[in-house]
Amino acid sequence: MMELEIRELRPENYAEMIALWERAGLSYRPRGRDSPAAIAAQMERDPDLFLGAFAAGKLVGTAIGSDDGRKGWINRLAVDPAYQRRGVARSLIAEVERRLQGRGREIIAALVEDWNTASLALFQDCGYVLDRTILYLSKRTAPWV
Numbered sequence: 001m002m003e004l005e006i007r008e009l010r011p012e013n014y015a016e017m018i019a020l021w022e023r024a025g026l027s028y029r030p031r032g033r034d035s036p037a038a039i040a041a042q043m044e045r046d047p048d049l050f051l052g053a054f055a056a057g058k059l060v061g062t063a064i065g066s067d068d069g070r071k072g073w074i075n076r077l078a079v080d081p082a083y084q085r086r087g088v089a090r091s092l093i094a095e096v097e098r099r100l101q102g103r104g105r106e107i108i109a110a111l112v113e114d115w116n117t118a119s120l121a122l123f124q125d126c127g128y129v130l131d132r133t134i135l136y137l138s139k140r141t142a143p144w145v
């Protein structure tokens, strides 16, 4: 059984976190909301929602919760390929949910690309209900944000 520690990430974990996202093939926005400055600001604002999973001291998973005051969201969920299918993502989701629910959020949601069968299976395995009628629209100040 793998020992997993889930704890809050700090700005000094940035490089390790990006390296993990690269290994996992997670798409992210290095010049936008995932820049070092943007990540540090988000960690400062909501330190309790910025989580890493560590196995033997090594960062093997991340989940960033966000709270818009109406719903909680799970973002940037990624697990090192060498540690996948061992329940790391399930544990991260459970911990983000616990923290968001502690803030009073009764709905927790995630945006998942339609091709991402692993992530769709994961969230449904964790009790999330897929709504196929919703399409995502966004307005950006720049394409990279």
Ligand SMILES: CC(C)(COP(=O)(O)OP(=O)(O)OC[C@H]1O[C@@H](n2cnc3c(N)ncnc32)[C@H](O)[C@@H]1OP(=O)(O)O)[C@@H](O)C(=O)NCCC(=O)NCCS
Binding pocket: 024, 025, 026, 076, 077, 078, 079, 080, 083, 084, 085, 086, 087, 088, 089, 090, 091, 111, 112, 113, 116, 117, 118, 119, 121, 122, 123, 125
């Ligand atoms: C999606 C991802 C986070 C899953 O992480 P993980 O730690 O392997 O997931 P878990 O081990 O907690 O899986 C829990 C359950 O989810 C489902 N699941 C997870 N990965 C799956 C896959 N590749 N195919 C089918 N079902 C999958 C299964 O039901 C699994 O339970 P089981 O292993 O007992 O069958 C991981 O594959 C990943 O990092 N992918 C690349 C980045 C990404 O796409 N992130 C999500 C962005 S929305």
